[in-house]
Amino acid sequence: MQDLMLKSAEKTLSSIGIEKVNKAFWNLSPAELVEHALQNKEGKLTNDGALMADTGKFTGRSPKDRFVVKDDKTAESVWWGDINIPISQENFDGLHQKMVKFLADKNVYVRDAYAGADPNYRLNLRVVNTHAWQNLFCHNMFLRPTAEELEDFDPNFTIICAPEFEADPEVDGTRQKNFAILNLSKRMILIGGTGYAGEMKKGIFSVLNYILPHEHEVLSMHCSANIGNEGDTAIFFGLSGTGKTTLSADPERGLIGDDEHGWTENAIFNFEGGCYAKVIDLTREKEPDIWDAIKFGAIVENTRFYPNSRTVDYSNSEVTENTRTAYPIHHISNAVSPSVGNIPKNIFFLTADAFGVIPPISKLNTSQAMYHFISGYTAKVAGTEVGITEPQTTFSACFGAAFLPLHPTQYATLFGKKMEENDVNVWLINTGWTGGPYGIGSRMKLKYTRAMITAALENQLDNVEFKKHDIFGVEVPQTCPNVPDEVLNPRETWSDKAAYDAKAQELAKSFVKNFEKYADYASEEILSGAPKV
CATH class of the missing domain: 3.90.228.20 (Phosphoenolpyruvate Carboxykinase; domain 3)
Known part of the structure; x- marks a missing residue:
């Protein structure tokens, strides 16, 4: 295994069963990941400098193909049903071994990151991707350790994401060839058969929705949050179309985060280090903050250009209505750092x-x-x-x-x-x-x-x-x-x-x-x- 770039000399992928890959690129910078994505023909640059990538067959999450391993830890605690569909430990282990074997001759991109701006409750993540653009997505969406923190980084949750790898439903216990499986005991997520990067983001959100309330009495929330000049925090809950993004984006208040937060005894904290916003029919007039955030380092998903140009036509929905952008939160001018409020x-x-x-x-x-x-x-x-x-x-x-x-x-x-x-x-x-x-x-x-x-x-x-x-x-x-x-x-x-x-x-x-x-x-x-x- 050839390891390249920034990582602790003692750290390998063997802790998650991966003993062999062609090359492992560790913690590449956004510029390097963009270079790799272009070389791999994973996407194109827009005239604003963002990387435009397609997610393939799946342009959104596939809820019926999301599973949770049912074992001694989860049997009595998880809310089983149409949302949390059980899968056996044996099926998980079988898929894990198949994925490890699949990766043996592949290049992979490895990223160490945090989920949770409060260090008392954050997860240390290690993400293994086969696509450079998806590793850039993780760089944007999760919190970014410093070079010093990477020297002794020790992950306590792992994602292995290989869109090209497909399950055999009859053997592996899945519904279709695509899958996203959470194993809360082995602290691992396996994703295959789908190129939709949001599966990684929402997989970790689901993990935090289990760990924080169940083990720490910290309320996990699907909401946006901002803070005023006097330190007064406000939270906005709302489903799609209710105005959550628009109403929480207030030039007079600092943005803590736009999607996922935890509520501890004394603070609100963002789970993420970025934003994943819909861009269908985006204009600078309607959403100036999002518009200005789409620049080099950002990603736009499933969008299309105006003819004979590299200018994105945000009104184009020929691929999907669920066109999106992923960018680090510091692309928003009034974002607060660290992403914590009262x-x-x-x-x-x-x-x-x-x-x-x-x-x-x-x-x-x-x-x-x-x-x-x-x-x-x-x-x-x-x-x-x-x-x-x-x-x-x-x-x-x-x-x-x-x-x-x-x-x-x-x-x-x-x-x-x-x-x-x-x-x-x-x-x-x-x-x-x-x-x-x-x-x-x-x-x-x-x-x-x-x-x-x-x-x-x-x-x-x-x-x-x-x-x-x-x-x-x-x-x-x-x-x-x-x-x-x-x-x-x-x-x-x-x-x-x-x-x-x-x-x-x-x-x-x-x-x-x-x-x-x-x-x-x-x-x-x-x-x-x-x-x-």
Whole structure:
């Protein structure tokens, strides 16, 4: 095995069973990885200097092909089902040996990195890739050790990612030829048959979602976070299309991170060292921070150029709607370093309610916050997916069900405990429709939503009158700076009040029906946060 570049002389790949490869390139710089990617014909340079790469057949995660090894450690602790699909230790070991054999004559790119900006809770990662561009992705997305730290770097979790390697489903226990398998006992992730780099990022997120709450009572969260000049941290939860990236990107506040965080006894910390943003229809006017971050060292995935140029056409979706960019967080001008903030003072649950029922801003008590946290509600509107012709409710537990190894009530209970201990304000923000449902009403104006969030952050709602919503029970402010009073009460924006009441009851029933699968595990305190049907 020929080892090249920056690593500890004592460290090899033998600890993960890899005794032989053609060449192992350790901890190459972004410039070197870009050179290798171009030489290997893995991608092309854009006119902005970013590396454009395709992910192949898979342009997103494949949730049905994500497995967790079921063993003595995980049998009773993991929330088994459609999200955490069990696979045996024997199948894992068999695939591991096949992958090791597959790599014997290949060049590999090895990266040592951290996951978690708080050194008390971070994972030391070692990633082995067969593609240089995917190793650059890991450089961008995970935290980067210094040269001095690399000298005695000791990994405690490993990823082996070989998109060219495919499983034999009949022999290996997988569903298809592609797979992503988490082994929490052997502290290893195997990924094969897919070139979608996000499998590595979300694999480690899932690992932290198991380790931190289960072993350390640290709440892991799928959210963005920013911090004000006075050290006040705010957290934003929200599913796709609710405005999480847009609303957390505030030029007056520092960015802690845009996707994954932990909440300890005394801080919020980013799990990552970069951002992985969607770029479909990206413009400088809509998302200036993301636009300016796409430069040398960044990656754009599955995009296409304008004809006869190296200029990316971000409106082009011929490969996928899920075009993305991955860049280190320091490409964002107002990112804070290290990516750590104080205990949050305000938490925002963002929803794009296409039924026009949820108030544009409301305050939640602890029970309601836990209930809505588990629910993770938004709505899809016509045209967002094939076959959707009317608004549809969408629920994703803890705003990230696909990455939760533990039962959602465990995260919600810990969330409630953190709220009570720290006297945090939790706000439900509707960025969706007002004056009626989708097709009748109109989308809430972004300037009003920003004004409401600013008012909450600046304590301008502390002394205003609140009224309880008849069905959802949340407290609705009756006045807010820079927002018309009539906008704040959704029923008053509907011309047909009876139609509003009927639609509100319909949505409340959807909440209750969705929650049935959690009810047996939920405490009375959580259940008391439900809407009244």
